[in-house]
Amino acid sequence: MTALAPANAEPDLSFFLDHTSHVLKTQMTAALAEIGLTPRMHCVLVHALEAERTQIELAEIGDMDKTTMVVTVDALEKDGLAERRPSTADRRARVIAVTEAGERAAARSREVVDRVHRAALDALPDETRAAFLSALRILAEGHLSTPAENPRPVRRARQRTK
Secondary structure, three states: OOOOOOOOOOOOHHHHHHHHHHHHHHHHHHHHHOOOOOHHHHHHHHHHHHOOOEHHHHHHHOOOOHHHHHHHHHHHHHOOOEEEEEOOOOOOOEEEEEOHHHHHHHHHHHHHHHHHHHHHHHOOOHHHHHHHHHHHHHHHHOOOOOOOOOOOOOOOOOOOOO
16 A cells, blocks of 8 residues: 555555556566567567558557657667568558567567566466456456546656665
């Protein structure tokens, strides 16, 4: 629970989900850095391999703004992992094409992502793992599937330094 929560309050779901998500992201970022990628680079590579997609489509999938997407694709191009090409379906559109080196990097990054996820799930007792994943899926596909309309952007709280 958060330090300021009253002792008799309901469990602080926001804290639990936010904290564990943040820690998982830091672990994922560190693990992918070992192979020279970022989580965003991984996301672009694996989703660009699935289908011919534009930068805008990949940005939506990865929940990135235009500037972040451009920087990510620039880095992938610089590293020889992807390139911008004209779409085969619409010559006016440009898609992100993954190079052979990018395919190898995506395969390695999938292994890293799977390892990090497996380590997190292995921290749970065997008898609760399936129930935990089922509950998260129900929330993600149901009650917590769509962000609320909000005139002010929701930002992550400042993290305390240790």
